[in-house]
Amino acid sequence: MSEAPNKQPATIRCAIYTRKSHEEGLQQEFNSLDSQRDAAENYIASQSQEGWVALPNRYDDGGYSGSNLKRPAMARLLADIEAGEIDCVVVYKVDRLSRSLLDFSRIMGTFDEQNVSFVSVTQHFNTTHSMGRLTLNILLSFAQFEREIIGERIRDKIAGQRRRGKWAGGIPVLGYDVDRTGPSPKLVTNADEAVHVRRIFAMYLEMQSLLPVVDELQRLGWFNKSWRTRTGKVRGGYMFDKSSVHYLLKNPLYIGRIKHKDQTFKGEHQAIVDRKVFDAVQALLKSNSRGKGNRIANKYDALLRGLLVCPQCNKAMVHNVARRDSRVYRYYTCQTAIKRGYKNCPFPSLPAGEMEDAVVDHIRCIASDAELRRDVLQQSQTQGDSELEALVSQERSLVAKMTRCHEEIARMTGDADTTSVATDRLATLHEQVASVERTLATVRGDAETLREQSFTETDINAAFADFDNVWNALTTTERIQVLNLLVERVEFDADDSTIAITLHPSGIKSLTQELNPAPEPNETTR
Structure with a gap:
């Protein structure tokens, strides 16, 4: 009776990944990357009886940090893994693959999805075993700790160099x-x-x-x-x-x-x-x-600070002053013109007092004209309805996504699959559900806030009731607060000398609450 032929082991295609953080020494004939690859090839050769074969493609990242995944050879390695061309990834040390625990977890997720094993030559473990995975996470935690320590040392070294008068790097300066x-x-x-x-x-x-x-x-x-x-x-x-x-x-x-x-x-x-x-x-x-910036804006009570926008370059117009003899002239000037001159933005400076009076007069017109108040109400309601519709649509999409996740979790739980791939997938699904729930809570909160901020004709009438007397009784700081509640944006059209004012949709509701606070619980209304 003849013996059955020995069954040949399946071929395991091994990709070797090497990395060095700095370019120093890479020009040598036999450098650090070559040394790492040589050690990995020897290890693969020792496993030849198991069918291990080193792939000829080189995945070398010379001069790239392990703190992130922005590395060309790493990108090629992951692409080849997803294409099904690799069965095992071999590195000299774990931290050659990544020094970030989060990035490493993502890489291992990709390996698991493609049934690719991971081997470190010097640490002697394989991720197909649970003990190897545990050891790997411990080692990577120390690698991340080492990276943080290195960062502290670098910062201390830079400080020491500068104290000794040495240039410690940075952007070169003219001269x-x-x-x-x-x-x-x-x-x-x-x-x-x-x-x-x-x-x-x-x-x-x-x-x-x-x-x-x-x-x-x-x-x-x-x-x-x-x-x-x-x-x-x-x-x-x-x-x-x-x-x-x-x-x-x-x-x-x-x-x-x-x-x-x-x-x-x-x-x-x-x-x-x-x-x-x-x-x-x-x-x-x-x-x-001296006296510029916020101090001038505060001193001269710029009502439109942060509200007036240059229509040509869409930059905020900054409050500034000019003095002639004993007189002070206030202006709003485009930031681009201030920084780079009027050649780059020829929009003229605007007299501050006249602009502020025009904006207040515009609001005063709304307060005194019932037709204008109805127009403001209609525009605000239209904008509010559009924003609410977008939030409701986003809420439906999130609910549908969460339902799909729950269905997949229920299906996988019923299958009782305990493989590492299934376990990791379940963990990912639970994380997705938690993330969707957080986003859903934010969206629902925004929608509820939008509903609460909607206002009626009664609200707008209450907000603008007796506007002149209320405005005259306010301090300058309070006037600025009122304008910031009501107004979102102010633009001046120099061609036809008109002002376009965009109101906050929720500003009128807020102003109503500010000027007409609800009575305290122990107060009686008459």
């Missing part, structure tokens, strides 16, 4: 180049750019304002710092605006100082701006900023 030939990068003076920097400081002292400097730089065709990254990509080279000029003038690098948080330290690089000139510029910047 300096980065010399990377030594053991650590250094700032070296770019003679041509340094001339431009000194001229910009001089311009500001001559012109006494940022915007004329911006205009002059645009006329000269001067641009911000342009540099090339290690990968060869060109960065920077933008046109100057008010913010970038201000940043340049405030930068202590130009007087040979390195900044770390609120302190500066003597740097190793050469200063290119005289300290007296720098101090004079700082004094002028401080003087010009």
Whole structure:
């Protein structure tokens, strides 16, 4: 009787994944990626009796961090797995695949869905066994902890470098180049750019304002710092605006100082701006900023702050003042014109007092005209109905999704499948149900709030009843609050000198509650 032939084991196609966080040393003939692959190939060869075969495709991510999945070789590996071309993934160490516990869980979910096993050469475990999965999660937790510790060390190292006056990296600035030939990068003076920097400081002292400097730089065709990254990509080279000029003038690098948080330290690089000139510029910047921004808006009670919008570039118009002799003139000016000049947004500044009076008069007209009040009511109800319809439609979609999840959970529970794939799928379904329930609660809450904020003709009449007397009795702060309750957006059409005002759909209801509060429980109504 002849013996039955030995059954050959099924072929297990093994893909080898390698990764190194930094590009340093990758130019060597036999680098870290080659070493990882060599170890993995030897391990696969030791399992040849089990049918293991190393695939020739290389999945090497050189110079990519393991803290995320934005890696080209990782993307190719996952694509080939989903295409059914891989049976097993082999790595030198677990953290080569990922240093993030969350990302690793996602990768393992993909492996399980495609029945792909995972092997680490140095940790000696296989995810097809429960003990291997447990050990893997423990090891990855330590890998993530190590990554966080490394982050803390890097931050401490940067702080230490700056305290010693060393340049610790970042975006290069106009006037300096980065010399990377030594053991650590250094700032070296770019003679041509340094001339431009000194001229910009001089311009500001001559012109006494940022915007004329911006205009002059645009006329000269001067641009911000342009540099090339290690990968060869060109960065920077933008046109100057008010913010970038201000940043340049405030930068202590130009007087040979390195900044770390609120302190500066003597740097190793050469200063290119005289300290007296720098101090004079700082004094002028401080003087010009005194009383600007929120302080001016508060001092002069800008009623339309955050409400008036430039119709040309859709930017908010900022409240500012101009002084002539003892008189103060208030304006609203587009942010683009302030930052980059009127060449970039020619929309004119608007007189603040006249704009504020026009908006208040518009509301006063609504208060005194029953037809206008009905128009406002109809428009607000139409908008509210549209928003409510969208929320109701979203609610129906979420309920249907949750029903499908519950049906699949019930079906899988009835099958009593205890494989790891089934268990993970059930866990995913339960997570989806919980997520849908949270979103559904938010949608229902928004819908209920919208229903509560709907108002009737009685509400609008109550909100605008005796508007003049109420408005005159309010403080300026209270007037600003009332306008922000009622008005969402204000635009001025310079062609026909008209104002378009968009009201908050829920503002009238809120204003009614503000001006006509409900009586306390212990009060009696007459």
